[in-house]
Amino acid sequence: MSKEPSQEPTKPDGEEPKKKGLFGIFGTAKEVMYGMATHDMSRSALRTRASMEHLFILITMGDLLGVPILPPYYSLRLMPYVVPQISTWKRRMLRERDITDALG
Amino acid sequence: MAAKAPAQTDLQRVFEQHPERRYIMFGGKGGLGKTTFSAATAYWLARQGKRVLVFSVDPQASLSDIFQQDIFGKGPVKIMENLWAQEIDADSHIKAYQDEIRKKILDMYGLDAVPEEIENYIQAASAEPAMEESAIFDAVVDIVVKSDYDYYIYDLVPLGHALYYLSMAKVYDEWINKITQLRQQMREYEQVSNVMKRKKTTEEDQILGELQDIKQRINASSRILTDKVKTAFFFVVVPEEMIILDTRKAAELFTKFDVPLAGYVVNRVLPEELAGQNVPEYLKKRLAMQKRYVGDIQKSLGKDVLAYVPEMERDVTGLPAIERLAAIMYGQ
Numbered sequence: 001m002s003k004e005p006s007q008e009p010t011k012p013d014g015e016e017p018k019k020k021g022l023f024g025i026f027g028t029a030k031e032v033m034y035g036m037a038t039h040d041m042s043r044s045a046l047r048t049r050a051s052m053e054h055l056f057i058l059i060t061m062g063d064l065l066g067v068p069i070l071p072p073y074y075s076l077r078l079m080p081y082v083v084p085q086i087s088t089w090k091r092r093m094l095r096e097r098d099i100t101d102a103l104g
Numbered sequence: 105m106a107a108k109a110p111a112q113t114d115l116q117r118v119f120e121q122h123p124e125r126r127y128i129m130f131g132g133k134g135g136l137g138k139t140t141f142s143a144a145t146a147y148w149l150a151r152q153g154k155r156v157l158v159f160s161v162d163p164q165a166s167l168s169d170i171f172q173q174d175i176f177g178k179g180p181v182k183i184m185e186n187l188w189a190q191e192i193d194a195d196s197h198i199k200a201y202q203d204e205i206r207k208k209i210l211d212m213y214g215l216d217a218v219p220e221e222i223e224n225y226i227q228a229a230s231a232e233p234a235m236e237e238s239a240i241f242d243a244v245v246d247i248v249v250k251s252d253y254d255y256y257i258y259d260l261v262p263l264g265h266a267l268y269y270l271s272m273a274k275v276y277d278e279w280i281n282k283i284t285q286l287r288q289q290m291r292e293y294e295q296v297s298n299v300m301k302r303k304k305t306t307e308e309d310q311i312l313g314e315l316q317d318i319k320q321r322i323n324a325s326s327r328i329l330t331d332k333v334k335t336a337f338f339f340v341v342v343p344e345e346m347i348i349l350d351t352r353k354a355a356e357l358f359t360k361f362d363v364p365l366a367g368y369v370v371n372r373v374l375p376e377e378l379a380g381q382n383v384p385e386y387l388k389k390r391l392a393m394q395k396r397y398v399g400d401i402q403k404s405l406g407k408d409v410l411a412y413v414p415e416m417e418r419d420v421t422g423l424p425a426i427e428r429l430a431a432i433m434y435g436q
Contacts (some may be wrong), residue, residue: 034300042300050294056286056311064225072229073238074276074318080208081311083222092195 056081057089065093111246114410116434118336118367119149125336125366127248127256127328131358133347134262137413140420140429141168141340142259143189145386147423148430152188158257159190159247167191172422176203184423188253192243194236197371204225213272234272241272245325258428267357273326276327280319287312329363336366338410343370343397352404367410369433370401374415 033082058065060075082089119125128145130138139160146158159178160167167189168175175181177193217247218226229235243364248256287309295306328335337358339350355365379391401409411433420429 034302038300042297045293045297045300049290049297051141052286052290052293056283059283059286063229064221072232073242074237074280076205076226076229077314077318078311079205079226080212081224081314083209083213083219086221101387103291 053085054089054092057085058093061086065090113433114367115369118410119434121359122366124333126254127258127331127335128129128333129258129260129337130340130369131260131337133350136340136342136347138262138340139166139170139259139428140198141338141369141371141413141433142257143167143426144420144430144433146187146255147184147402147426148256148434149257150184151430153186154254155186155188155252156255156257157188157190157247157253158259159244159266160192160259161244162169162259163194163236163240165191165259170426190247191242194239194243197239197243198230198235201242216392220343237272242321242327245321248328249321249324267354267361271361273322273329276322277319277326280315284312284315284319287315290337318421330361330421332364333366337363338366339368341368341370341401342372343394343401348397348400366390367408368397368401368405370409370412372415373412 060078063072063075064086128142130141130145130214132138136348142158146156149156158167159180165176168191171183171189173181173183175189176191177196178191180188180190183189193268206223209215209218244258277387291306291309291312298304298306339351339355341347374387374391374394376395378387383391398412413429413432416425416429418425420426
């Protein structure tokens with residue numbers, strides 16, 4: 001994953017763009033700090049969440065991959081919510097893996 | 105057979121002493137008279153002026169046969185004043201449920217058709233063997249939480265199935281707990297990321313909402329099955345060795361699942377006065393065997409036996425026969 005964090009200061013809603021001077025510098029500094037300090041953490045939190053999402057779908061919809069999971073009645077009720085994720089999930093679950101996965 | 109109806113019976117006394125017991129269940133091996141007793145009890149309670157629903161959780165239900173009226177899949181059908189009977193049609197319940205899921209998918213994503221892969225899953229899931237039981241289980245929740253009646257009489261499935269039905273609630277509950285935990289953890293990660301990104305709100309997790317709703321439904325149902333105050337579970341036995349042994353084992357298992365046992369009803373007791381008459385050898389032997397097993401039952405279950413119901417001279421179908429049986433069980 002090489003997507004760079006956007007360095008453009010993203011303005012909080014409703015803030016005037018012409019706020020310059022000390023506040024502007026402060027704002028930029030804040031963004032830089034975010035980029036340096038927490039962006040990676042936030043990304044890793046999201047990545048963990050995505051993995052859990054896939055684990056969740058495996059637990060509830062495992063039948064889609066041929067893994068029988070109890071009980072089907074109530075997992076059907078959750079089906080509508082995971083429809084968009086099904087294809088990425090399947091791709092991730094079924095893709096080939098090698099040693100470099102462990103290094104990533 | 106000249107079974108004279110007593111003025112008051114132990115069964116009647118139990119019902120009168122515990123008016124708070126609204127959920128009545130008769131359990132036992134197949135073919136011993138669960139449906140018959142359910143119908144007779146429902147009839148008697150309705151005659152006492154209580155609003156009663158007797159319903160079957162058995163995919164091979166026989167309430168239609170005993171009331172001599174086709175009630176299958178028709179919702180609660182009025183049999184007589186204060187008495188309704190219901191047989192759940194699991195298949196149509198599953199179909200309606202599938203359609204609901206499909207509609208939700210189409211509505212949520214503005215699709216014209218359910219994606220093939222998803223459609224296949226929906227159909228495959230419905231072919232699972234547990235699906236029918238689960239559907240009935242779910243339908244029962246709808247029936248009992250509405251609380252429209254004074255008494256709910258469960259015409260239960262044979263023992264093995266009934267245990268499965270009870271354990272299903274536990275399995276479901278644990279399954280839901282596990283995935284709810286996972287879902288909550290996922291939410292925490294999302295929140296952490298949002299805080300770091302200085303986003304104020306985290307979107308509401310609809311799946312978590314659904315899970316909590318499912319959990320509530322399952323709990324509502326299993327709470328009733330194990331409610332010591334409002335539920336009474338009666339075992340039906342007949343004086344035969346294998347049935348007594350099986351029932352004893354089942355009673356232990358039911359106790360493990362916290363089902364409140366209210367007592368036993370012994371069915372198919374051959375009238376003792378037959379012994380004094382000139383009866384064939386075959387019947388004499390059966391009478392002697394029965395005497396031994398009734399003795400066993402008295403010794404091991406004692407006061408827990410609330411009624412000895414005689415073998416009737418004809419099968420119990422139709423309201424007049426049910427009325428006669430109710431008089432024997434609950435007195436005039």
